[in-house]
Structures are given as structure tokens and as C-alpha cells.
Amino acid sequence: MNKKLATLALGALMAAGPAMADLVFPSLSYRTGPYAAGGIPFADGYADYFTLLNERDGGIGGVPAKVIECETGYNTEKGVECYESTKGEGALVYQPLSTGITYQLIPKTTADDIPMHTMGYGRTSAKNGKVFSHTFNYPANYWDGASGAINYLLEENGGDLSGKKIALVYHNSAYGKEPIRTLEELSKKHGFELVALPVDHPGQEQKSQWLQIRRDRPDYVLMWGWGVMNQVAIQEAANIRFPMENFIGIWWSGAEHDVMPAGAAADGYKALTFHNVGSDYPLYDDLKKYVVDAGKAAGAGDQVGTVLYNRGLYAAMLAAEAAKKAQEISGKADITGADMRAGMEALEITEEKMAELGLPNFGPAFTVTCENHGGNGMVGVTQWDADTKTWSLISDFKPTDGEVIGALIEEDSAAYAAENNIELRCN
């Protein structure tokens, strides 16, 4: 801790020097409250990647990166406070890790000309870059998740889901409600019955929902949960002896801390993902050498390699790559939010690039364009093994139902554009 404080102080001193401004990446994190279990590893991963870049490469394009952390507690009012207090520091990109805060920041960031990256959360229709100029949600979004889960179930059932009953246990908020529309469309298309069961914030009380599942006996249960809700749901599912292999969570409901409390009963639980799992990548050697062993890891430093840590790392990596792209486009090392936005819009992630960064096969290859801010939406499935306490990828990254999702995105973003008088871009 002392060392960390010392580095912070040193960093502050260096930042105070007139030499060159830093590239500021605000981290609207939450290390407290009912969602802290998910917020901590993500924030740690996000901060550690920038520490690694500073230690190993001397920053991005020669300019050191600076992560300003601000505690939101997953609360929208504090999120606004955090946004206002950090935007003046030259913030390049916001990643609020909260769908509620995202909704608030979409118009604000657009007005302030700062891009926002909501990786796998937020407003799904932000994929449509024609309407949402400053919001990006590559590489995958909730509707990809919903469709990916159904595609996986289709595969398991030989391509036919008619007559099946699928329950959706969801966090009763903007976040949890996102997939419902897609699932409704898909249920019409594939002929399964959808039962939606809302769970109120923070999600510790789920007895009645699981009683209903026990009575209705759905063939599969999907879950859109976050924070303590996940642990409770998995425990409740174990209590009613619901077969875990038929229980699939979204990528925010599939981390170690979600399944650990249920112990052996959680064995076989599945979760969707848009990036790979584990810490068996060359990047982790560098991370160990420059960050962890040097005592510069964020937080307690005990999250390295967990699912959400990886996701934070991945988010930071995509942000850093976009910043590099922005430096390349603008021709200067010291970029602004507007340059960053252009960089994000021109971002291209290939297999080779991922390998070069030390994360081969970690995430999908995708290209961001002016029209498509959401990448290609490749979704994989992971499964928990309670004996070895590891997640493993059981279904490779596969495309989702672009036809259904595309139409819904078009509809929702058109409604937003009409409501807010937004002119379509990219013509």
C-alpha cells in the first residue's frame, strides 16, 4: 500500500511537471456496494493494463497513460458527479460499467465530444453509429448475447426449440430488460415459450422467482444478473436442484465469485462470453514481471486472471489500441477526446494484432466502422468446473442472428433519433 501511495505521489509529481500532458482514462469504478464483487476485478484489470503500458512501453506512443479512478457505487447520481469531476481533466474515453450510468452519459458525452465505450453492456442500439456518434459497444452487445444463448440451445437441441420453455431471470432495471425484446422476437421465430422473471435491486431476495421456476419447470433458464444477484440465483437454482447445465448466464453472470459460494452444487453452470478465459497468455508474463511483482497492481492485486479482471484488461487494451490509432490518424501523440473518437471509429482488431499484443485467441477479430459501432457480435459459451475451480470455453465464438438483431437495432435507434432530433451520420 505504501509503495502504491508512493507511486501515486510520484505520478502526481510527474503529472504536475510541464513536460507533457498524460492520456487520461477515467475509470468510473465501484469497489463498494452490492455490485462491488464485479466492479473490483474489472477496475483492477483496467488499471493494471495501463500500468503495464507505462512501465513496459513508457505509455502509449510515448505519452504516459493516467487512470483516474472515481467511485460510483453503481449509483447514477454518483456517476454524474464522477463524470463531471473527471471530464475537465482531458478524459479520452469513458467506460462506466453500468447500464444506468451509460444511459445518462450517452447524450452528455456526445455534447462534450468525448467517446464512451460500453463493452458488452449499455444501450444495445448504440451499435448503430449513424445515430450514436460517440457511443461504442464493440465487440458484442446484449442482443448478441440473447441470440447467442438461443443459438447455443438450438445447437444442443438439433436446431429445434419449438415447444420448449425458457425462463429469463433478470435484474429489474434497464440492464436486465435489454434482452427481453430480442428474446420475444426469437421466441416467435423459433417457437419456444418465454417466461420473464424480474428480480429487484439488489437481488438478494429471489425465493419467489425460483419457486415459480420449480413449479413451471422450464427447460432452460437464462439469467441477466449482476452483483450479489448472481450468487443468490445460483444458490437458489442449486436449492431447487435445477440442472446446472441448463442454466446459462450472460457474461456479467459468469465469474468466479458468482459460482464459488454455491460450491460443488454450481458445477456445470454455463455463462456466455465474448472473450477467452484463463491467464495462459504471453501478456500475463509481462503483467507479472512489470506490475504484479513490482507491487504496482491495483487494488489488493489478488484478482489477476479472473474472468472480470480479464474483461477489464481487454477493455483497457481496446482503449489503448484505439488511442494508438487516434495518434496515428491525428499525427500527434497528445490526443483529445475528439481524436480518440475518430480512433475508435477506425479501430481494427485482427488475429495478428491480438497475438502481437500477447493475447492470441483471446478475443474476436473485428472492425469498427462509421455505421457499425458494435463489432461483429461473436458469442461463445463457458462452463464452470467446480472441482478444478476453472471456467473453460465449451463453445467457440459464433455469429449471432444478425437478421433479428439488426432490425431491432434499426427500430430502437430510429426511435432515439426521432425523440432527440438527431441527424443521421455516415452518408
Added chain:
Amino acid sequence: MFYREAGDFKTSYRDDNQTFPIKFDRYRYYVVLAVAFGIIPFIINDYWANALLLPFLIYAIAAIGLNILVGYCGQVSLGTGGFMAVGAYACYKLMTAFPDVSMFIHVILAGGITAIVGVLFGLPSLRIKGFYLAVATLAAQFFLVWLFNRVPWFYNYSASGQINAPERDVFGIIITGPNAPAWATYLFCLIFLTACAIIARNLTRGTTGRTWMAIRDMDIAAEIIGVNPLRAKLSAFAVSSFFVGVSGALFFAIYLGAVEVGEAFGIQKSFLVLFMVIIGGLGSIFGSFAGAAFLVLLPVVLKLIGVDLLGWPTDIVAHLQLVIVGGLIILFLILEPHGLAQLWRVAKEKLRLWPFPH
């Protein structure tokens, strides 16, 4: 020395009955108004507006509203969050249905709608009192949140159930949405707060306020001396809900811009406003301001000191915040059960006699 009646002669009943009978107090009030209206709008920036002043102004309106019900009329309510949600959703529906109408009218109408809803949920107060009434209003809280989550008409059938404030203006000045200038949103809320405070102050020292206080102090005795409990209680619910509805509308349209009912108007909000009223002082308009300031500004100040000044890790500061705010609440309640308003009253008494001890 500065603060005394001596030499301040009043020659008419009007003078005698004014809100601030002491000269020093009156000038202080004018100075506060002048600073709030004449100086702050010129120096305000986005951070000050959105992080500190807007929440303070809006919560102060809500606290005044709740103070009328709890502090003046003695009817305990835990439904503030729900009533704020009514104001917010009413404002949203009006804003989207009538885009050309001024925001002033929308906010006032939203308050009016909330007043009607408040009277409906106030009906049980005619039969039940105290803790039982608190439970009945708690039911209102949960019912209203459930309703706005459940019925898609309220959120115009949006996919996520969120409501977003579209851009609206007042006399050509953008007042909602991201492009609204900080001074405009601040002034808009300040005008509502000033109006609400003046109305509340004058209601509470007139007949209406006296009937409320009579009901609060002993309802049977009040009934015997001719106070109509039905009218007194329901009017308290109506006025209180009106203010709370206005604050909910401002909270959604001006301050946050996008709201999710369960998160923004949950039971925590009801408790927060109730704490403001209790800490500030029951039955005091100034107390509503003081309570709102205490609970809105203190966490932000603690955060600024801890994170920005001392450079501590954010999670430790967030935890310390809870400890310090909680500790201060307990301390205040032990040392001064009548709230910050009583501290202010005591200070004024002391000032009056100063420099003599008796």
C-alpha cells in the same frame, strides 16, 4: 451586537408580521438571494451545477415537501421516493406529449398530478396514525415503483424501461438535455426552490399551517376546537406531494436526464429525504435546507478531501464516507435531537445577547 431588535421599530401590522422581523436577518436573506440569483449564475460551471448545486436545490424542495407532511402535520410518510417518481413520470409524459409547452408549466403540472396521487394515498391517514401510517405510505412507495416498471405506457414503450428527457427550452433557452448551460439549469431549479420555500413559509404561518400543527400536536383536541381533520390532513398530503412531485420532475428532467425508477426512486430515496428532514429539523423550513445541504454536500466534500486532496484509494474513501456521515447523524441526533435548525435557533439567541452572557 449585530443581531438584535433594539432600534428596529415597526409601525404597522404588516411590518410586525413579516417573515424576518429582525433587520439583520432580513438583510442576510436579501444577501443570500442576491448571491444566489446575481452572482452564482455567472461563475457556475458544469461540475458545480451537476455535482453540488442542482442536487442540493432539488433535494431541498423535496425536504420542504416532506417537512410539511411530517414536521408540520405529523403524518409520517415513507412514500417520498414513489411520489418523486410520479412527478418524474408525469413530467416525462407531458414533455413528450406536448413538446411545445414551456417546461415551467410541465413541472407545475407534474406537481399537480403528484398532489392528486398524494391525496389518494393520504386517505388512509384519516383512519390510521403513526407507525401504521408509515407502513401504508411504504405500500405507496412500492406500488408506485412497481407500476412504473410494469406498465410500458409510462415509459413510452422503450426497450429498457428507462425514461430520457428530450431537449426542451424555456423562452428559447435550452433547459433539459446535455446542451443545457449550467447557469440555466441552476436558475430554473433555484426559481422553483425560492417559490416553494416562500409558499411553504407563508402556508405554515397562516391558518392552514396552524390547523396542520394542531393536528400534529393532538388530533382529538384539534377536532374539538373546530379543525376539520379530513381537510387538514388531506391538504397537507396535497401540498407536500405537490412539492415532492416538483422535485421529482426537476430531478429527472433537469438533473439526471435519464432515470430508471427502481434505482432513482427506490426506498433509499424515501429514507434519504426523511433523514434530511429529521437532521435538518422537523417543522422548520430552514431545517429542510440545512438537512439537504448536509446530506448532499457532505459526501461530496469528504470525497474531494479523501481522493483529490489526500490521494487515498477510492474504496477506502467511500467506506469512510459511510462511517463519517453515519457517525455524524448519530452525533447530531444525540446532541441536538431537534436538528440543525435548532442549532441555528440557539446560535441566534446567543447572537442576540452577545457580548453579554444573560
